Amino acid sequence: MLITLFYTAVGAILGSLFLLPMGEMFGAMFLVLLASKYHHSMSLHHHALTFIQIVLGISVGSLVQVGEWQSHLSFGVLFGLITCMTIQTLVGYCWLTQIEKWSKNDSLLGSVPGAMAAILVITNSQSTPSQKVIFTHTVRLVSLMVLASLIAYSTKLEPSMVSTSYIDNLLQVNMLELATAVFTAVGFGFVLERLGVPAPFMITGLLVTAGGHAVVPTVSIMMPDIMVFVAMALLGALVGIRIKSVTLKETLLYLKAGVFITILGLIVTLLIAGAFSTLLDLPYLVLVMSWVPGSIEAMTVTALMLGLEPSFVMLNHIIRLIVLHTLPVLFVRKNKRQTLRPLTEGFRLSRKSLHYK
Incomplete structure (x- = not known):
């Protein structure tokens, strides 16, 4: 495990040097993958996913501002977002089942527009992770x-947009408020975990x-950037x-599937954003940036640099993440019902046969 952490740290540092959004995640992923294939057997403690859930849940929850939700969002926007997500999922599902010949469960998970952490939690709950x-x-x-980075970094970066260092950011965090949120989220998370709710710490971190x-509007719970760096x-x-x-x-087969799913998702986003832009009288590019199934960091930064209402874009992606972070609860419970159904039917048949005897 220590060797894995070493490769993770080195890969994350190298990845962040490329100045791409979430470079720490991709750097760690590629280096650990390379090392596992040619050098070492890689593994991490099972509580690593718990740590990731807590950090990401609090990070997403800290972005939610009720006042901004009321001023920026409307029923039409929410309906458009849900419609776009639904059609993205349906189109991707049809492609994966009909063209790629994937199973229904894999096709559903593969077509969901985003939220890598939620998908990882779901696959961890399966007996044979895909x-x-x-x-x-x-x-x-x-x-x-990459697409968002090319768009964002093709524009000039304003001085006010330069992020502070990890040390400066750490000094801005109220540790008492953060510790209270963490312990509360962990406590409720253990309760949800006992009840069989998947991704419990992600959900409680976000809600708390x-x-x-x-x-308490004066409370400013925020996760330090260094912790987000480690979690990613x-x-x-x-x-x-x-x-x-x-x-x-x-790899070649999955690469093809991923590329086509991405293209189909972009096409759906462009079409749905165009329709709702006319209906709601909202800027077309703003809706495209808000509903494309990319990461919240990349899309918000891109919208900020292009002057495309970054707060509106961010809030749409937060809602998308909230919806997708509840997906593990629905999906895993559905699988449990499907698993228990043959057992209950077999029990009924055995009772029926005993009755006839």
Whole structure:
């Protein structure tokens, strides 16, 4: 495990030097994947995913501002976002089932527009985790990140946009408020975990932080950037460990699936954004940046640099993440019902046969 952490740290640092959004995740993922194939057996403690859930849940929850939601969003925008996500999923699902010949479960997970952490939690809950799903999401995430980076870095970076150092950011964090949120999220998370709710710490971290901001507006719970850096690096390492046994032939097949899913998602976004731009009288490019299934960091930064209402774009992506972060609960419970159904039917048949005897 220490060797894995070493490769994770080195890969994250190298990846961040390329100045791409989420470079720490991709750097750790590629280096851990490379090392696992040619040098070492890679593994991480099972609580690494718990740490990732807490950090990402609080990070997303800290972005939720009730006042901005009320001023920036409307029923029409929410309906358009849900419509876009639904059609993106349906188109991707049809492609994966009909063209790629994937199973229904893998096709559903592979077609979901974004949220790598939520997908990783779902695959961890399966008895035979699907590597193709993780690989396809990685391809889509990388493609959209590169596209957003090319757009963002083709413009001039204003001095006010330069981020502060990790030390300065750490000094701005109220540790007492953060510790309270973390312990509260962990406590409720253990309760949800006992109840069989998947991704419990991600959900409680998000709800505790967003709820704290709503109840006490003066509270400013925020996760230090260095912790987000570590969480994203660990997430990249977990993805690298998950896809380490993918062969070259499978890589080419999954790469093709990921590219086509990305293209189809972009086409759907362009069409739906065009329709709702006319209906809601909103800027077309703003809706495209808000509903494209990319990362919240990349799309918000790109919107900021292009002057495309970054707060509106960010809030749409937050809602998308909230919806997708609840997906593990629905998906895993659905699988449990499907698993228990043959057992209950067999029990009924056995009772019926005993009755006839």
